[in-house]
Amino acid sequence: MPTDLYTKIYIFLLNAEEEDITAGSIIYQEIEDNPWISQNELKMKTNRERPLTSNKIEKNIKALKGKFRKDTSQLYQHLFSSVNAVSIFELTWKDPLANQKLVENMVPSSLPRIIWEKCDEFVVNFAESNISVLPQKLSHNGEWKESDKELADITSRTLSSLNDSWNNSAFSSEFAKSQNEGTYVTNVIVPAIQVTLKGLPLGRSSYVSRLASADRKGEGQTGRQPDIMFVMKHDGKKYELIYVESSRLSCTPQKKKDDEIKLWHETNDGMHWMHKLSGLDKGEFGIIGIQVAGRIIRLNVLIRDVGNVHRYYHLYKAEISVQ
Template sequence: MSTDLYTKIYNFLVNAEEKHITAGSVIYQGIEENPQISQIELRTIIERAVSFANNNNNRGSSRYTTLLEIFPEFEISYKTVCSLRDIGAVKTREEDTITPDKIRKNIIELKGKLKKNTTSLYQHLYSDINNITISELSWKDPLASQVISDDSRLVQQLPGHLRHTFMKPVRQMVPTALPLIVQRKCDEFVSTFIENRVFDLPQKLLHDGMWKETDIELSYTAKRILDTLSDSWNNPVFGSEFVESLNEGTYVTNVIVPAVRATLKDLPLGKSTFITSSERQSSASANRRGVGRSGKRPDVMFVMKHGGKYYELLYIECSRLFCTTKKEIDDGVKLWRECNDGLYWTRKSCKPDKDEFGIVGIQVAGNKLLLNVLIRDMSDIHHYYHLYETDIPVQQSNPSIVSEFVKSLLILRNIMIVNMTLLYNASLPRSARHIEDSTTIKSPLNRIIILEAENTKVKATLTITRSNARSKIDLLEQRIIILETEITNLKKENAEIPELRKKFAEVEAENAKVKAESLREVKTRERIEKTMLELDGCLYHKSLSMK
């Protein structure tokens, strides 16, 4: 039994919220950790973990009952989780594993290779591998795949001079020290580093169709953006050969995020603003969904901290470089919903100017960039605008496309500068009564998830009911068989009764006849005995008279 897996499941049963503990969630813990585990072994581990976890719960309590409900639902939940894993709906740590036979074959081949080399190192390794129990190796062990790792016991236990020989490639690949000039550069960087400190924003700015920075400042930003294009233009992965197979992550990491970072670099407030590109959960979306619910995860966000709260001022949704129509439509819907949540989230804590402050959304659909903004007007109505659209010059393009791309990002920077001043100088809400909740309609997906969970539970209940009914039916069928056998025997017995009665009458008649004959014989014998007694008496008297 896997101790690590048992510990993981036990900790989940003890620490997870009760509403998250189901047969499916527990089974997923096991399959995620070890995709190759058998159903029987997993059930054994779960049974043991539940038994020990329930020692912490009062018998009959809600949590105690919840843990016990895992077992009736185990079979159908196991099939469901495996099916979801197979179609890619849930992710596991599955790797291509190797069978015990393959491991044994690999070790034999490795020993053959080592034996051919007559050096002391290889002969020593060959001898040590001979002492290894192959059955104890798993697919996770490098040695099982004919890989000898320097941190393995096999190498660690080598004599000093042999280990020195084994580690020779490391000494050849890793220079012993940095050049002095590089070391001085590092020292100079640390000693002269000046932290981006928070400083006051300029007075509140407004959107008036004018650039908020000087031409020189804008040219510096443009230069940074162009430098990021230089990197992608020299990267063959963005060529026509790979465009259809290129994944979203590569596109976002190598093109979109560098361009956005270059655009928003050196904005006011220093370390109080940051860009997140790791699909960080949106606080605004999570707040709208409610306590305990996960929020949406935009591909990129620009966040500003002010007054102890983090405000999400920019959302970016990206596709692959080769974008489908459905993906473009879905991301467009997701983006305006995120912007709507973001504006409500902002206005829960402060009241930036209406008709001015807005949440920006950028959609990257293939090689198109669409710049959007959502604002609130003086009547508290939200407006969503498509501000600008341009091509993204992923590969070398003509100057007009490049300048349009740079312009779109400079517009983004200009909007961010104004919005940050509006937020920084915004008034606070006067009463909790004026705090609004987001109007964003819950996605049907939530309802689908709820219905699917309910459907799974109903199926599990139905399975249990069917199982119980089947057991009762089996018992009834067995009882019917017994009763039918008894009925058959009784019918046979009933069929034999008239014959028995006839025989009994005959026997009775014969018996009566025998009794009558016996009675006559008795009477005859009595008469004979009486006659003999009388004769004996006569003879006795006659003998007396003769004397």
């Protein structure tokens, strides 16, 4: 075993919590930087369904009809007649019936009138928000840019987004450590970021993404892919303004360190492409990096100064009230 790999696994075993140490987590340490198969090949392997043979389909249909015969109710007799009328030779492995699955559309005959009225009201009152000219230039002067009322509204929206997680047993002390990263990001982190950025005057020109831009990827590369990005479109160009790296609710020291390194690499790349796409004043523009490690969220910013030196600052740290 190579020395660097041995050291990596040793550090993981030393720092990881007992419940996080499994055969899978140890193997992951080995393949994280040197995967055994390419990403595209892995997608093909995992997405490919194994077709059923005609003999297997026939066997499944016989088994299904046998289940219907055991029940003399009118419903099951009707189902038996319907399945019996189907030609086995017309079925393929893609048909649910070939896999002993009954599928039927259970759509209500009509929607309540109130639903139609609400949909019509939404369409009529929808006001598209977009910008053709960027807002005024803001300087880093140590003062809040929003009024107290705006800050209070943002705080209320953020706390409201946490209401669901407080009422979600998945984030209780009993189950919190078993939750994966995706559950934490989807249910807590992304909603909190969305409500915080909701008041920005950017409209449809901005969105949250998890895909690296084609420019930053480079030819034939996947690019460093953060857990979350905030992207803005302007004059036909895409600008990645915020990068977020998140762990699951239970975070190991090694994961925290790895994400910290990855995040400043991402902000550094983002600043490079930002200056490549648009001439920016040095020292007057920052790329935001947010790291979520367990319950702790850290806000960072990277700025290129007048001497072309990238300065990475830690601005604030807070605890996420998940429970």
